Amino acid sequence: MKIAKISGGASLADPTASAWASVESVTVPLQPVPLDAQPTSYIREAWAGRSYGKTAQASVAAATDGQKLYVRLSWKDDERPNKEFQDAVAAVFPDGGGALGTLGDAEKPVAVWFWENGRSGGNSLTSHGPGVVRKDPGSGLAAAGELAGGSWNVVFGGPLAAARSGRVGVAVWNGSNDERGGLAAVSRDWVSLEQA
Amino acid sequence: MTTTESSEQIYTGAPDLYRKRWEWDAVYWGTHCVDCYPGNCPMRVYVKDGIVWREEQAGTFGTIEPGVPDFNPMGCQKGASWSQSLYGPDRLLYPLKRVGERGEGKWNRVSWDDALSDIADSMIDAIQENGPQTICHEGTPEMATVAPTGKFFSTIGGHGLDLNGSINDFSIGLYETFGKFSPVSSADDWFNSEIVLIWNMNPIFTRIPFYHFIQEARYNGAEVINISPDVNPSHLHADYQVPINGGTDPAFGLSLVQVMMAENIAHWKFLREQTDLGYLVRLDTKRYLRQGDVEGKGREDQMYQWDPASGLKLADRGNLFLRGVEVAMEGVFDVTLADGSTVQVTPACALLRAHLDANFTPEKQQAITGVHPETIRMIARKVAAKKTNIMLGYNASKFYHGDLIERAMALVLAASGNWGRKGTGIRCWAAGMHDGQFIATQKPGPGAANTEIVLSSRDAALAAIKQTDPTMTTEIAVRMLGQLQQKMQGRNLRMGDGESAGSGGTSSPPAFWWYWQAGYDKRWNNKDWGDDSMARTFDEYFEEALSKGWWDGMDRPRPGAEPRVLIECGGNMLRRTRGGKTALLPNLWPKLKMVVTIDFRISQTALYADYVLPAAQHYEKVGFHIPTPHLMNLTFSDKAAEPAGEARNEWDIYNALLEKLAERAAARGLTEYTDTAGSKRRYADLARIYSMDGFLLDEDRLADEQIRDSALAGTLPMGTNLRTLRQKGFVRFIDWGLSPMAVAQASQILPNETHVPFRDHTERGDPFPTYARRAQFYIDHPWFLEAKEELPTHKANPKMGGNYPLGITSGHNRWSIHTMNQANKVILGTHRGEPNVIVNPDDAAARGVKDDDLIRIFNDVSSFTSRAKVAPNVRPGQIISYNGWAGFQYTDWSGENEIEPGMVKWIGFAGGYGHLQHLGTEWQPVPSSRWTRCDFEKATEGER
Amino acid sequence: MSTNGTGTVSTGSGQLAWVFDLNKCIGCQTCSVACKVLWTRESGEEQQWWCSVNTQPGLGTPKGWESMGGGIDVATGKPRAGHQPTREEFGGGWDFNYYEVFYGGTAGKAHLEPQAPRENRWAMNWDEDQGAGEWPNSYYFYLPRICNHCTNPVCVSACPTGALVKQEDGLVLRDEDVCMGDRFCMEACPYKKIYFNYERHVAQQCIGCFPRIEAGVAPACVRQCPGRAVFIGRLSDEDSPVHKLVNEWKVALPMHAEYGTRPNVYYVPPMSPARLKEDMSIDTENPRIPNEYLESLFGPDVHTALGTLKSEMEKVRGGGKSEILSTLIAYHWTELLGPFTQDPAELTPVS
Ligand code: SF4
């Protein structure tokens, strides 16, 4: 997938911006992060009989204005409201060499750009496994999301350096199913990121 | 540096956020100088950036009596969140002027100058029309306001209403018995009890800081018995819960005495000496045998006992001790009178025993009270054998026949020898000891020399009174002096007042105000709601009381002298009065040309005022709590922060008002006016007189002077001053001073011992300040004879409010001090956040009501709506509306007080009989409310 | 700014434990209010009562917490699934229409009331004093609760981020910078003593007043309890009342030990007044709180504990001495505070 180069101050940070219409997007299939990879016995016990990570697929698009990398993630939402947990999404980068399917592990982490509905901005995280995350302070990550026509469109705007690994993955949390932490649907494979 | 930088940060990964929250710049002493009685909890007030951040109990009391638990850490949840009221949403910050109709809730913020000008104009109008006594206030126990308000009304010659008559924390039956109602042990003495009877009290709600002494007494071997119609929270840590039919406590108490006497386990020596039950009563007239009867002359209040060895014996009015003489407690004797005739006499005790045996055996009382006879016998035996303390609140006094309840309680103690030694007694309330608080504001000028003038004139007056009767104790003399002053008020100078002329105001029991000014005459004359044992109409008794002059000087404001200006400073008349909305608003309010509320918070009364003036709250001014024998300490509250907004302390507000009064009067060409006593007062002098030339306006200087004056009066250790209090936060009193309620303790204060009242009576034989000079169980006042209440007896609750199946009761709640804290969000979060009425599940089901449904509670008087709280702790037939919700928390701003007709027991108007004479806070007619009849039904949501 | 003027205090090690004497607790909520005013009055914390007091039997806070699961299966050692209490189940935290009532020109019409839907309304102490049974034998008592700082804290082990740490002296503390707001701890905790801050998106719970402990000052719930009902101390300290009440005399018991987390808050079970028979005579043999109910809270050992208390009470009533009851009396208030007797007001403020 190519990172589209867009110049002239187009508002890429806005998930509904028309500029995104011209950017190539790739749809990737998602699968649940495995139960036995969940980091705590509590989660494994409590979710043993519950399904999660059912979001089937998501689309990824990437663009840059030369300053920042913008990643736009979209997926269909079931739109069932939940007062406690919110829909969330992450762009995953294999920076620490970690596996995508488990969102990294103890030795090899992955880098995560995380956005959650209802909270302003995004969180840049280092993930050492499903839900095993640390916040990276001062990452300068921006994020915005928009629910329209039954689909979420979320744009991250972060350091261009994130694209260096040349790969990106997607993780989606369905809030109405109480999904959070490592209870997510994650893309089966990395999507390549090519500099335009 | 922060709190934690020099503390070791031992917890890794613990958020610094919380270390930062626990930081402050300065610490002050504080307490909550409202009518939180006994209150007085010493707190530390923590200030951050000039704002009170929080408070915490000090916990610095030492041990008083070895082997008795200490007082720490006195406090409660209200006190622990007072700071949240300080800056809370009901806090008043600016002067407000009503726009629109009274009570419409429309306000304009105005300047102090505009507000005071308008108020001053109304005051001048009132003075011009009918004199300064038409400017009125109702007393309030909001301690911080008592001295400034009192001084203000004294300065202008205004009129005040006796607070205890309004709130009815007057234990009338104790008063009838002891000639005083304020016997109060220090709370730590509760620990010394072997039997604790919680009886018409709910200390788990109302004595949060002190309750532990009860449970600790239990761990120390005491047994706790809770006597109440409902399974109230104080049953929790009791050994026995005794459910009693509402208001039938006299029968219960009298039956205990019946058992003690019948089983001969009563304390006969105690009864002979301490009580009048050995006095002889004429069988023909049912009156005492008096000296005049026998000798043809002598004191009207000189009675006789019967010495089995020598016959008739003049009762000693000067000492209770019989020194071995076993005066007869039964038998009928012939006595030859001065006119040569013979009458039969018998000791009052014999009449009592006949009365008890006829009506109050355990079996007979069961029919009245519902209490099992064996329970009576068990309790009677325990009480007779053990040091017993009755935990009495102010609940009994609020029954129509509350005096009968309390007389029965007093009799239980008498028969079991349970007063005047540690672990015994009964409680009510008392204030006093901080005599300097009033001396400093009433003496001719600042300084110790002026204090000496007041002290010596006080001593001289007492000496003069004592000279009239050598048997008189200081306690009795103090009361007589007070009663005398009460009668002379408005006609003469009040002793100790700073100004030589034109000083002092008037005061009266509120009953007259209600009767003449607020439409209660109709309620009290309603036969259906009243006492069916009355031989005559209410008005006939009322007229007789007036015509006999029993209330001379105090029976005001009369018709034709209608109040014109009402200044409520810290009080909340509309919520407090039974019928604030249904009686005061329609009858009294139209007479008032100006209603002013001075307060730190919006109250129900403020919402119907013309002007609302913002006062400093307790953490914003220098002050003291109500000094009480419960604690025996003067506690201090410092100015920890500047008053919020434009709030000012009360001294300052009143002074500014008087300055404005002079200014407006001058503008109208007025220089002086005539007060009730006929003296002239000059407008231009008032502020100067009020503030003692500015002396009272300096908070620190005033507080220092007050403390020093208490030391000079001997109630605080010599050398105590403001600095002492700023360091320690409290100082234990060393003597009682000369205020009636304090002197009434009749016990020496000992530095290393708990306080128990009445030791002077039991250890020295000091007489009681009653007509009979003993604890008086036989009252032969003609009205008492007419009522058949010469002896303690039982009478059923009248059908106050009409003939309805349910009785409503009340009591202080857990969550507020009266309405104070009702708007505190933290406190509102500890309950349902709105008023409720507790109903039994069966009563609820019968009316189709579920928990939290809106219900309408109604009777002949009025109705109110509230949420139902369905709980099995209340008995069928009873509903409970705990007291203290603000009117504005109810759907139509009407609360429980609106269905209470505020009946006063007619006998309260009796007088002309020894101690049955008014003295501030004491003997007077008081309103009742418990077991008002009513019913309820489900109300429609949204119903007004 | 302030500092500890008397030098530093080491808390030492050894599990900290609380003992709440339910025979002294009067349900006054001073502990909960003190805690709230001290720690949770910021926006986002309105609903939080790290220390709460409920009337038992009752649904308590959060509503029906005893049937929300969580904890550890004692037989298998495995954590049990639990329910995450919702905002509604906690309830409370209301706003009020103060302005409308006081200044809105709606006098006599609008009244001060919680601005919250009536349906399913609940609050921290909603069922206060309701209890159970039938008059005249209705019964209830008060139960203060804080985080139990469990020895086997399932909240800690449930958390994927490692935000929760069991400290050397047993306090369970959360690093809020690490907490991601995943709330597995809230599900796992069987006592439901964890709250969620929807504004800051972190979970919060009793911090054991650790900044006070660091300065040698007892926690607010202990130091501010006017009932003198709460002890704190180290279980390993054989002289401490906490050790004696729990380990030696066994009159203080954990609540719901079957939840498997080994709580470190212990309760002296309530002795209640005698029941009344049909004819209203007193049944001295039976307390009004059914023993089975107490057993459901404090386990089968409650009978022994109550038996010990009863015989000690009888001993003292007969003129004897009881070390257990003297300890519970706590003649000197500081006996309740364990090693944390520093007066906070004496910590010297330094600007
Ligand atoms: S409000 Fe009263 S009882 Fe509570 S802490 Fe203050 S003074 Fe004490």
Ligand code: SF4
């Ligand atoms: S402060 Fe003490 S007595 Fe009051 S509720 Fe809390 S534990 Fe109970």
Ligand code: SF4
């Ligand atoms: S009570 Fe709950 S939150 Fe506290 S330590 Fe135990 S499991 Fe954790």
